[in-house]
Amino acid sequence: MEIVRMDRSCFDEVYAMMRVFYDSPAVLHTSSDRVLKNDIEACIGESPYLDGYVFKVEGKIAGYSMVSRSFTTEYGGICAWIEDLYIKEEFRRQGISKKFFEKLPSMYPEIVRFKLEVEPENERAIETYKKC
16 A cells, blocks of 8 residues: 555546545535535645645555644644545455554654544444554
8 A cells, every 4th residue: 555645646536535425424514516626726736734645555546535734732733633534445444544544653743643533423434543
């Protein structure tokens, strides 16, 4: 599994995954096409607040993640929010999320706290996150 930064070449495929993710029960509410496309543009552009990654398995895009930054007064430093984490159905249960979580500290050495939210109904994701 390879983790690479999002770029324009993966725009359409990331958008398609986002549409599935945001139309699923895994998120509290859906988002408009405009918002989703703006998110991708921020990831592939020069935004200092949002990074986008795609996960590749044997050259195929298996999923994506978006990570944003903010200041946390609770920990006195920069916090990274795992905003989105989506793995295509056919690539699930292959350890992709686990590998991503293991790599995050070296990708963001300045981060004092990582956070994510998950809906209570998303039991498979909760199970995965607890293992990580």
